Amino acid sequence: MFIPDLLYRTVHATHYQRVFFVGDIHGDFTLLSHALRDVRFSDSDLLVACGDLIDRGPQSLEVLEFFLDNENAVSVLGIHESMALQALFDDDPDDQREWFGAGGEWSDAVDRHRLESALKQALEEFPVAMEVITPGVCVGVVHAEIPFDSWDEFRDFLVLRDPAEWKKGRRDISSKFPRGRLIKQALKGKSRIESGESASIEGIGMVVAGHTPVARAKQLGNQVWLDTGAGYPDREGAGLSLLEIGPDAKRVRHYSSLLHGAKQRT
Numbered sequence: 001m002f003i004p005d006l007l008y009r010t011v012h013a014t015h016y017q018r019v020f021f022v023g024d025i026h027g028d029f030t031l032l033s034h035a036l037r038d039v040r041f042s043d044s045d046l047l048v049a050c051g052d053l054i055d056r057g058p059q060s061l062e063v064l065e066f067f068l069d070n071e072n073a074v075s076v077l078g079i080h081e082s083m084a085l086q087a088l089f090d091d092d093p094d095d096q097r098e099w100f101g102a103g104g105e106w107s108d109a110v111d112r113h114r115l116e117s118a119l120k121q122a123l124e125e126f127p128v129a130m131e132v133i134t135p136g137v138c139v140g141v142v143h144a145e146i147p148f149d150s151w152d153e154f155r156d157f158l159v160l161r162d163p164a165e166w167k168k169g170r171r172d173i174s175s176k177f178p179r180g181r182l183i184k185q186a187l188k189g190k191s192r193i194e195s196g197e198s199a200s201i202e203g204i205g206m207v208v209a210g211h212t213p214v215a216r217a218k219q220l221g222n223q224v225w226l227d228t229g230a231g232y233p234d235r236e237g238a239g240l241s242l243l244e245i246g247p248d249a250k251r252v253r254h255y256s257s258l259l260h261g262a263k264q265r266t
Contacts, residue, residue, distance in 0.1 A: 001184055002085035002123065004077050007158040009127040011074060013134045016046040021141070021224075021243040023050055023217075024078065024210040026231025027057020027106060028257070029066065031240050035255045039242065043072060048132055050210030051078025051143035051187075055103035056231035061110045064118050068125065077126040078143045079187045079211065080104075085119055103231070128186050129158060136247035137205035144211035145192045145223075147185040151204035157182065187211075193218065193225055208243065217241045217252045226252075233257040 013019050020039065025032050041047065053067060053075060054060035064081075067073045080102065086092075087099035096104075107115055130141040131151075140151050148154040191197075193212050200221035201207050210227035215237060218225045229238030239256040 023226030027060030
């Protein structure tokens with residue numbers, strides 16, 4: 001598991017007209033583009049992704065580059081980006097087999113230099129966790145789940161780490177250091193949503209995550225999961241969910257896969 005250079009990032013979004021959060025996209029740039037056109041997304045808006053921009057879908061590189069090339073589109077690191085980094089830069093055949101088994105075979109059809117360049121940039125820019133300060137609420141973003149009951153503790157855990165510890169190497173760091181194991185939970189954990197834990201995370205207005213596929217956006221306490229199955233076009237109703245958060249309200253839009261007619265439901 002690759003650990004990004006940037007573990008925590010704060011995004012001040014008070015100057016944007018609207019702020020949208022999007023679940024796992026998994027290489028379906030056509031569906032993402034359809035959703036953004038539908039809400040008339042513009043340079044005055046901000047789009048925040050929960051990671052897993054890539055894999056399964058053939059347009060994975062286009063999705064990744066969209067978030068790297070546009071200042072008003074940001075993302076946390078997903079487990080699939082971490083797997084891709086491990087496979088491409090650790091030179092272990094087992095890592096590549098694991099990545100391809102999880103949907104990374106699309107990479108054989110794209111320019112290798114372009115792919116490596118994008119993933120290196122993602123390693124520098126996509127944090128494990130992000131705090132988005134909107135006019136109405138502070139929103140925490142993580143790919144899978146927060147391994148603490150307090151956002152402040154999670155932030156301090158990431159920001160106040162001992163730099164010397166991380167210089168020992170990224171490969172398999174999760175099996176060597178407690179911090180690495182907790183970061184692995186942030187990228188892969190499902191315990192909160194599977195247990196139905198409804199207690200809110202303290203110190204933050206809302207936490208938005210993806211990773212665990214749900215039929216519709218799911219809320220437990222102040223936590224919302226937005227992975228509604230993009231990348232699984234054969235699943236009935238699977239698609240992409242956009243959460244718009246404004247000063248006074250929030251709204252979820254769901255876009256079914258274009259193979260099912262790109263229907264919108266709210």
